[in-house]
Amino acid sequence: MVIAAVWAVMDRSLLKSAVGLAIISIIITIFMFKFDSPLAAVFELSVCTGLITVIFLSTIALTKPKTHQEILALSKDRLRRYGYLPIIVILCGIASLGLLSMPIGLKLLYRINEADVRNVLWNLRHLDLFGQIIVLLAGGFGAVILFKEIQDNEW
Amino acid sequence: MNGDMAQLFWTFVISIIMLIASGLYCLLVTRNLVRSLIGLELLTKAVTLLFVVIGYITGQQALIQAIVITMIVIEVVVIVVAGGVILSVYRNYESLDVRNLRNLKG
Numbered sequence: 001m002v003i004a005a006v007w008a009v010m011d012r013s014l015l016k017s018a019v020g021l022a023i024i025s026i027i028i029t030i031f032m033f034k035f036d037s038p039l040a041a042v043f044e045l046s047v048c049t050g051l052i053t054v055i056f057l058s059t060i061a062l063t064k065p066k067t068h069q070e071i072l073a074l075s076k077d078r079l080r081r082y083g084y085l086p087i088i089v090i091l092c093g094i095a096s097l098g099l100l101s102m103p104i105g106l107k108l109l110y111r112i113n114e115a116d117v118r119n120v121l122w123n124l125r126h127l128d129l130f131g132q133i134i135v136l137l138a139g140g141f142g143a144v145i146l147f148k149e150i151q152d153n154e155w
Numbered sequence: 156m157n158g159d160m161a162q163l164f165w166t167f168v169i170s171i172i173m174l175i176a177s178g179l180y181c182l183l184v185t186r187n188l189v190r191s192l193i194g195l196e197l198l199t200k201a202v203t204l205l206f207v208v209i210g211y212i213t214g215q216q217a218l219i220q221a222i223v224i225t226m227i228v229i230e231v232v233v234i235v236v237a238g239g240v241i242l243s244v245y246r247n248y249e250s251l252d253v254r255n256l257r258n259l260k261g
Contacts, residue, residue, distance in 0.1 A: 002173045009181040035211035040223040059238040092176040099165045117220040132228045139232030146239030
């Protein structure tokens with residue numbers, strides 16, 4: 001997963017970066033299934049791996065990619081900027097290795113005895129649902145306005 | 156919570172820290188708007204994974220799944236709107252370079 005993340009950040013091609021992000025999503029989906037969260041896993045797989053990758057690919061497709069000469073000219077600068085990333089990531093991993101021997105200090109503020117996620121969403125966290133609807137509407141209107149403006153100007 | 160659970164938790168925390176490091180580095184270093192969105196996605200994914208692991212360890216998977224679903228919905232909306240903004244910027248400047256946005260400063 002970390003290797004895919006570093007690849008997604010460092011690769012020159014934005015398309016490959018989007019694919020790297022989709023790979024991370026797939027790995028997280030597998031972990032979700034293993035950790036008894038199947039509904040969240042299905043959401044992650046369909047929305048994050050599918051929809052978000054499609055959005056990234058359409059955004060990349062609608063913008064003009066750089067020419068080969070431009071990429072070559074920028075590659076030295078890119079190497080200078082992104083070259084430190086693997087070192088930083090490895091250093092972060094080594095620095096946090098000391099955590100392995102520590103006990104977990106998690107304390108639950110409150111415990112929910114409901115085991116079905118549908119009951120949690122509908123009965124206990126229904127305000128979240130209202131929030132989701134409002135956010136979706138805001139996002140929909142935002143996208144319509146932004147894309148409409150692009151259509152109007154016929155670029 | 157037994158030792159195995161603690162080791163599992165901290166193993167995941169280490170990989171989450173590494174994911175957050177790559178996401179933050181991407182956000183700080185990149186000049187491309189699409190790539191900065193990828194950095195933001197990496198940060199969101201790290202937080203999602205942390206939620207799932209904590210839900211498994213505390214046995215509160217149902218509650219965590221509800222929160223993760225809410226997070227995913229917000230994530231998608233943010234990406235869609237940010238994608239629209241990126242296309243608008245590209246239309247105006249013919250480039251995805253974030254330095255072009257300096258013209259917006261008052």
